[in-house]
Amino acid sequence: MTYQETIQYLFEQLPMYQRTGKAAYKSGLENTYALDRHFGHPHRKYKTIHVAGTNGKGSVSHLLASVLQSAGYRTGLYTSPHLLDFRERIRVNGQMISEQAVTDFVEGNRAIIDRLHPSFFEMTVAMAFDYFAHQKIDVAVVEVGLGGRLDSTNIIMPDLSVITNIGLDHTMFLGHTLSAIAREKAGIIKEEVPVVIGRYQAETATVFNQVALEQTAPIYYAQQMFKIEKVERDDAFQRVHVVSDNFSGMFYLPLPGIYQQENLLTVLTSVMLLRKKGYAIGDDALYRGVEKVLEQTGLAGRWQIISRCPMTICDTGHNADGIERVVAQLKHTSHETMHIVWGMVNDKDICNILKLLPKDACYYFTRASIPRALDEKKLGEEAAKVGLQGKTYPNVQVAITAAKKNATDKDLIFIGGSTFVVAEALEK
Numbered sequence: 001m002t003y004q005e006t007i008q009y010l011f012e013q014l015p016m017y018q019r020t021g022k023a024a025y026k027s028g029l030e031n032t033y034a035l036d037r038h039f040g041h042p043h044r045k046y047k048t049i050h051v052a053g054t055n056g057k058g059s060v061s062h063l064l065a066s067v068l069q070s071a072g073y074r075t076g077l078y079t080s081p082h083l084l085d086f087r088e089r090i091r092v093n094g095q096m097i098s099e100q101a102v103t104d105f106v107e108g109n110r111a112i113i114d115r116l117h118p119s120f121f122e123m124t125v126a127m128a129f130d131y132f133a134h135q136k137i138d139v140a141v142v143e144v145g146l147g148g149r150l151d152s153t154n155i156i157m158p159d160l161s162v163i164t165n166i167g168l169d170h171t172m173f174l175g176h177t178l179s180a181i182a183r184e185k186a187g188i189i190k191e192e193v194p195v196v197i198g199r200y201q202a203e204t205a206t207v208f209n210q211v212a213l214e215q216t217a218p219i220y221y222a223q224q225m226f227k228i229e230k231v232e233r234d235d236a237f238q239r240v241h242v243v244s245d246n247f248s249g250m251f252y253l254p255l256p257g258i259y260q261q262e263n264l265l266t267v268l269t270s271v272m273l274l275r276k277k278g279y280a281i282g283d284d285a286l287y288r289g290v291e292k293v294l295e296q297t298g299l300a301g302r303w304q305i306i307s308r309c310p311m312t313i314c315d316t317g318h319n320a321d322g323i324e325r326v327v328a329q330l331k332h333t334s335h336e337t338m339h340i341v342w343g344m345v346n347d348k349d350i351c352n353i354l355k356l357l358p359k360d361a362c363y364y365f366t367r368a369s370i371p372r373a374l375d376e377k378k379l380g381e382e383a384a385k386v387g388l389q390g391k392t393y394p395n396v397q398v399a400i401t402a403a404k405k406n407a408t409d410k411d412l413i414f415i416g417g418s419t420f421v422v423a424e425a426l427e428k
Contacts, residue, residue, distance in 0.1 A: 001103055001106070001107060002103070003099035003100075003102060003103050006102055006103045006106050006107070007086055007102070009106065010086070010106065010120060010123070011120070014113075014117070014118065014119060014120040014123055028150065029150060029152065029154070029155065031116050031118040031119070031122045031152075032118075032122055032125065032126075032152040032155055033155065034112075034116055035112070035116065035118060035122065035123070035125075035126040036126070036129070036155055038109075038112050038126075039126060039129065039130045039133075042129045042130045042132065042133035043129045043132075043133075043140070043155065043156050044157075045132075045133045046076070046132060046133065046136075046137050046138060046139060046140055047138065047139040047140070047158075047159050048139065048140050048141075048142055048156045048157070048158040048159065049064060049139065049140070049141045049142065049158050049159060049160045049161075049162065049270070049274075050142050050144065050153065050154075050156060050158040050160070050161045050162065050188050051064070051141065051142065051143050051144065051162045051163075051164070052143075052144035052147075052148040052151075052161075052162070052163045052164070052185045052188050053144075053162070053163050053164025053165050053166070053185065053198060054164070054165055054166050054167035054181070054185075054319065054321060054322075055164065055165055055167060055259070055317070055319065055321055055322045055325075056164035056165060056198060056259065056262065056263045056266070057143050057144065057162075057164050058079055058143060058299070058302075058316075059255065059260060059263045059299065059302055060162060060164055060198070060263050060266050060267055060270075061077060061079055061141045061142075061143040062077065062079070062293055062297040062298075062299040063263065063264070063267045063289065063290060063293050064141045064162075064267055064270060064271075065077040065091075065094075065141045065296075065297050066094075066289040066290070066292060066293040066296040066297050067267065067271060067281060067285060067286055067289030067290065068138075068139055068141070068279075068281070068289070069093050069094065069289065069296055069297075070284075070285040070286075070288040070289035070292065070296070071279070071280060071281040071282065071285035071286075071289070072280070072285070073138040073139050073279075074092065074093060074135070074136065074137045074138045074139075075092070075093055075137060075138065075139055075140070075141065076090075076091070076092050076128070076131075076132040076135070076137040076139070076140035076141070077090075077091040077092075077094075077140070077141050077297060078090055078091075078125070078128040078129075078132075078140060078141070078142045078143060078153070079143040080121065080124070080143065080145050081419060082423075083300055083301055083419070083422065083423040083426055084423060084426060084427060086102070087099070087102065088298060089124060089128065090124075090127065090128045090131055090132075091297065091298065092131075092132070092135045092137055093296075094295075094296045094297050094298060096298070097127075097128075097131055101131060102127070105127050105130065105131070119152075121145050121146075121152055122152045125145075125152040125153055128140075128142075139159075142156060142158070144185075144188065146174075147174050147181075147184040147185065147187070148163075148184055148185040148186065148187040148188040149183075149184050149185075149186075149187020149188070150184075150187070151187075151188075154187060154188055157190055157193070158188075158190065158193060159193070159274065159277055159279075160193065160194055160195075160196065160270060160273055160274060160277070161188050161189050161190060161193055161194070161195040161196070161217070162195070162196045162198070162266060162270055163185050163186070163188070163189075163195065163196070163197050163198065163208070164198035164199065164262075164263065164266055165198050165199035165201070165262070165321070166178050166181050166182045166185060166199075166201060166204045167181075167319055167320060167321030167322070177203075178201065178203045178204050179203050179204060179206070179207050181204075182203075182204035182207040182208060183207050183211070186207055186208055186211040189208075189211050189212055189215050189217050190215060190217065191215045191216060191217065192215070192216050192217060193215075193217050194217060194218045194219075194220065194273045194277075195208070195212055195217050195218070195219050195220070196220050196221075196222055196266060196269045196270050196273065197219065197220070197221045197222065198222050198223075198262060198263065198265070198266035199222075199223065199262060200221045200223050200224065205221070220269055220273065222262075222265040222266045222268070222269040223262075223265060225244055225265070225268070225269045225272065226242050226243070226244045226247070226265045226268050226269060227242070227243055227244070228240060228241065228242055228261055228265070229241040229242070229243050229248075231261065233256065233258075234256070235256055235305065235311070235333070236254070236256055236305065237252060237253060237254045237255070237256055238252075238253045238255070238256060238260065238261070239251070239252055239253070240253055240261055240264055242264065242265070242268060244268075247268075249283070249286075249287070251264060251287060251290050251291070252287075252290065252291045253290055253291075254291065254293065254294050255293070255294075255299075255302055255303065256303050256305075257302055257303035257315065257325075257326075257329065258325065258328070258329050259322075259325040259329075260302070260303075264290065267290070268286075271286055300426065301314060301315065301316040301419070301422045301423070301426065302315060302316065303315045303326075303329070304426075306415070306425065306426070307413075309409050310404075310407045310408065310409050310410070310411045310412065310413055311333070311334075311335065311411075311412050311413070312404075312412075312413040312414075312415070313333070313412070313413070313414050313415070314414070314415040314416060314422045314425050314426065315414075315415075315416050315422065316416070316418075316419045316422050317416060318344070318345075318348065318416075318417065318418050318419055319348065319349075319353070320349065320352060320353055320356065323353055323356050323357070323416075323417075324356055326414075326416065327356055327357060327358060330358065330412075330414060331358070333412055334412075335410065335411055335412030336408065336410045336411050337361075337362060337407070337408070337411045337412075338358065338360070338361040338362070338411070338412045338414065339361065339362045339363075339364065339403040339406060339407050339411060339412065339413045339414070340357070340358075340361045340362070340363050340364065340390075340413075340414050340415075340416075341364045341366060341396070341399045341400055341403050341413065341414070341415040341416075341421070341425070342357070342363055342364065342365055342366070342379070342383075342390075342416065342417040342421070343365070343366045343367050343368055343373060343374070343376065343379065343396065343399075343417050343418050343420075343421040344373075344374045344379060344417045344418050345368075345370075345372045345373055345374060345418055345420070346372060346373065346374040346375075347372065348374075350374065350379070350382050351382060351385070351386065354382060354383050354386045354388060355386050357383075357388060359387050359388065361388075361414075362389070362390060362403075362406065363380075363383060363388050363389060363390025363391075364390055364391065364393055364399040364400075364402055364403050365377075365379045365380040365383060365390055365391070365392045365393065365399075366392070366393045366394070366395060366396050366398070366399035366421065367379070367394070367395070367396075368396060368418055368420035368421050368423070368424055369395060369396075369420075369424065370420050373418070373420065376392040376393060376394065377392050379392070380392040395424075396415075396421050396424040396425055397424065397427075400413075400415065400425060
């Protein structure tokens with residue numbers, strides 16, 4: 001098979017949650033363990049760091065990988081979903097897995113894939129762990145896909161576990177309260193393995209403290225370990241002055257999303273604990289890893305500026321917690337009229353999320369080209385019920401074109417609502 005034929009086979013033959021939703025979700029780890037045995041437990045051949053959370057886990061994973069790479073470690077990075085290319089999910093020192101490696105993996109293992117019929121995610125995790133072993137990496141930063149306890153990545157025994165924060169998302173699988181979701185995420189806490197919690201939330205802290213106690217796992221809350229003294233911002237970066245009892249430093253953060261300040265504290269706490277475990281991460285590597293995260297890991301879609309005339313920004317925030325933070329920043333972004341290109345998937349809390357959006361914007365309701373996307377006309381109807389005014393467009397590019405046509409140079413265009421809308425906005 002060619003690479004494109006291989007990718008088509010994976011998308012069409014294996015259940016993929018990002019595309020089809022609930023039907024692709026598998027709640028057990030039987031396939032994961034079977035694949036792990038088949039490949040000879042590859043994740044045991046290198047160190048790992050495990051990152052979960054409702055929001056921010058992708059940014060934290062990329063930042064940690066960049067810091068480790070800057071410190072001289074041959075670093076694997078596994079994340080999901082991808083934006084433009086499947087290979088974004090599996091990187092070594094920032095370089096995506098080759099097309100040939102993907103094709104060779106699938107062709108060489110068709111027998112077990114056809115026998116087990118794993119989910120797309122189960123197969124991808126197996127591919128990543130096997131590839132990292134063949135690449136002889138030193139350490140892998142592994143982002144959880146969904147939840148934690150029953151996630152396919154949760155077969156590793158990491159040096160460090162990280163949980164960024166808890167919000168209401170994927171409630172049909174994880175539970176309808178913050179504490180229920182926290183318990184699922186807490187499933188990555190391992191016996192005697194330190195765990196970093198990015199955001200202190202009273203309702204979830206009770207759960208995390210209990211599980212950490214049961215596992216005799218030292219627990220650290222990033223917001224209690226480091227404080228932000230001062231922030232200088234423009235529309236492309238932030239200079240963040242961070243202090244603790246024995247540290248003071250100014251970080252150049254090329255991620256202008258205000259929510260990245262919380263993620264930075266999570267990364268700093270994680271690095272502090274990795275140093276205690278013997279990782280040689282100097283301050284120079286720490287500063288460089290943060291500053292060079294975009295070029296060293298390919299992180300994209302986080303408050304990303306696509307154009308400046310008019311100012312056009314996209315962000316992958318797609319649940320209530322993430323969108324609240326995006327909307328707060330939109331209010332402080334200079335503009336005359338705001339144009340919002342908006343699409344969602346059909347299994348989110350549509351009405352309550354729409355209620356968070358600004359009423360004084362012009363909306364361009366659309367849909368990404370995946371089966372799970374919410375029909376743009378249905379989205380427009382639901383939006384009208386909460387006072388949002390706009391028109392509907394059959395695809396993302398048509399919606400963006402309309403927004404550009406209507407916007408002046410002093411206006412603002414924001415594109416979001418779904419990772420898949422952002423992905424299509426970034427396509428060349």
